[in-house]
Amino acid sequence: MPKKAGATSKGKNQTKEPETAPPAAGxxxxxxxxxxxxxxxxxxxxxxxAVTDLSTEAVGVAIAAPPSEGEANAELCRYLSKVLDLRKSDVVLDKGGKSREKVVKLLASTTPEEVLEKLKTEAEKK
Structure with missing residues (x-):
């Protein structure tokens, strides 16, 4: 049976809360x-x-490899695995294989807070 215009459901919670937390800004x-x-x-x-800077959009990473034939991408994953104390196989390039703007995925169980803290520590070393 269709609801009448303006009718409200009785006894049901009208406000829905998000099930997951909103994504972290950064x-x-x-x-x-x-x-x-x-x-x-x-x-x-x-x-x-070196980790050169941390902004709200991206982490700046200087790579000591030429941007040809995926050498810089491999070196980026190798360097991040060292900085984050993860295995090389746990750091994979998710997006941006031929771009300077990349997304790296961490397959190991870690939290964004831990990762950000390690990146900040590395950025302060320069």
């Missing part, structure tokens, strides 16, 4: 499947690997 977030993702602004061809 470069480190959690994807819908529960993996931690990091937005990266890659700077290939640098003298050495």
């Amino acid at each position: 470069p480190v977030a959690t994807d819908p499947k529960g993996f931690v993702t990091i937005a990266i602004h890659a700077k290939p061809g640098s003298r050495q690997n």
Whole structure:
């Protein structure tokens, strides 16, 4: 039976609360499947690997490898695995294989807060 215009349902909660927390603002977030993702602004061809800056959009990472044939992408994953104390196989490039704007997915169980803290520590070393 169709509802009448203006009729309200009795006894039901009218406000729906979100089931999950809103995504964290910043470069480190959690994807819908529960993996931690990091937005990266890659700077290939640098003298050495380093986290250069942390902004609200992305983490700036200088990579000491040329941007050809995926060398910089492999070096980026290798460097991030070292910084975050993860296995190399737990750090995979999710998006941006041919772009400077990349998204890296962490397959290991970690929290965005832990990752952000380690990246901040590495950025302060320079």
